Amino acid sequence: MSTTQSDLKETVEQCENCTTKTQHRVTVELITESDDAENAEYSREPYRVTKCTRCGSESQQRMNDI
Numbered sequence: 001m002s003t004t005q006s007d008l009k010e011t012v013e014q015c016e017n018c019t020t021k022t023q024h025r026v027t028v029e030l031i032t033e034s035d036d037a038e039n040a041e042y043s044r045e046p047y048r049v050t051k052c053t054r055c056g057s058e059s060q061q062r063m064n065d066i
Helices: none
Strands: 003-005 009-015 020-032 044-052 058-062
Antiparallel strands (some): 003 020, 044 058
């Protein structure tokens, strides 16, 4: 899988690891879901990626599944 990253934004969200609301870095990344080099350019999907600035835990959510 490869990724293309957008600008960084910060927001306060619930952290599953810290079990409290903490500051998170939020990005939108295009992630290639296919390992097949021939079709890789057609399998990129947008993901919302959040990373807790307190504990460093990271989560990804496919945006067209929201």
